[in-house]
Amino acid sequence: MSVVLETRGLTRRFGGLVAVNDVSFSLQKGELLALIGPNGAGKSTCFNMLMGQLKPTRGTVHLMGDEITGLTPRQIWRRGVGRTFQITGTYASMTVIENVQMALLSHHGQVFNILRYAHKMHRERAMALLEMVGMQAQAERHCAVLAYGDLKRLELAIALAHDPTLLLMDEPTAGMAPRERIALMKLTADIVRDQGVSVLFTEHDMDVVFAHAHRIMVLNRGELIADGNAEAIRNDPRVQEVYLGGGTLFNAQDEGEHA
Numbered sequence: 377m378s379v380v381l382e383t384r385g386l387t388r389r390f391g392g393l394v395a396v397n398d399v400s401f402s403l404q405k406g407e408l409l410a411l412i413g414p415n416g417a418g419k420s421t422c423f424n425m426l427m428g429q430l431k432p433t434r435g436t437v438h439l440m441g442d443e444i445t446g447l448t449p450r451q452i453w454r455r456g457v458g459r460t461f462q463i464t465g466t467y468a469s470m471t472v473i474e475n476v477q478m479a480l481l482s483h484h485g486q487v488f489n490i491l492r493y494a495h496k497m498h499r500e501r502a503m504a505l506l507e508m509v510g511m512q513a514q515a516e517r518h519c520a521v522l523a524y525g526d527l528k529r530l531e532l533a534i535a536l537a538h539d540p541t542l543l544l545m546d547e548p549t550a551g552m553a554p555r556e557r558i559a560l561m562k563l564t565a566d567i568v569r570d571q572g573v574s575v576l577f578t579e580h581d582m583d584v585v586f587a588h589a590h591r592i593m594v595l596n597r598g599e600l601i602a603d604g605n606a607e608a609i610r611n612d613p614r615v616q617e618v619y620l621g622g623g624t625l626f627n628a629q630d631e632g633e634h635a
């Protein structure tokens with residue numbers, strides 16, 4: 377296996393607070409890696425450093441062996457790092473397929489000069505991407521009328537339009553009903569297996585994490601306290617201490633559902 381992403385000593389301070397402290401890990405090609413931890417553990421800060429939104433105070437990030445520390449989000453995106461967000465960013469007035477076509481146009485650097493012909497371009501590839509996420513039957517529907525779970529699947533197709541080497545997914549199942557969450561993560565796991573994409577995701581729903589992640593890393597107060605497979609993480613005394621105190625390790629969070 378080859379290393380896609382590697383961090384060494386990644387650290388971020390906010391004044392006197394060390395939000396992420398000396399975090400080193402690597403992610404292999406084709407791996408579905410979860411980053412978990414209680415509220416305020418440093419997951420988003422870590423993600424934002426990987427995507428270039430935040431500069432590390434210390435430490436390095438390498439992508440496919442090249443250092444990307446301190447590059448802008450656009451430069452990192454251009455190198456093949458895609459991202460999905462907690463809040464979906466689709467164009468409500470456009471159809472499902474048009475949203476994917478726009479992403480493909482952007483990927484090919486064609487957005488501004490040929491917008492008038494956009495609806496004719498990349499249709500075949502857009503349809504193939506929609507098929508990958510099970511949305512081909514909804515291609516001509518407007519995004520405004522889509523169910524929340526379908527929007528999340530569309531968002532995945534949009535992220536894949538960029539043909540990423542690495543996909544960062546920040547709480548991909550936030551706001552979804554439990555059954556939809558498992559389905560979305562299963563879909564992601566299938567895509568990882570079939571397309572060879574690597575995925576790093578943060579998630580509060582432990583059922584989703586333990587069902588699908590190949591490996592799990594646990595952050596607590598900015599520090600990486602465990603890194604291993606589901607069984608090793610379940611049995612890790614430090615992880616149990618962090619989670620069982622709050623009682624959230626094996627219970628899905630059901631707040632804020634759009635079911």
Ligand SMILES: Nc1ncnc2c1ncn2[C@@H]1O[C@H](COP(=O)(O)OP(=O)(O)OP(=O)(O)O)[C@@H](O)[C@H]1O
Pocket residue numbers: 390393395413414415416417418419420421422
């Ligand atoms: N821009 C900022 N300025 C100051 N402190 C920040 C900033 N961003 C994050 N923090 C602090 O850094 C710590 C880690 O926050 P972060 O959002 O990374 O945690 P998280 O694990 O993503 O939490 P959650 O699960 O609640 O989203 C917290 O104490 C937070 O208050």
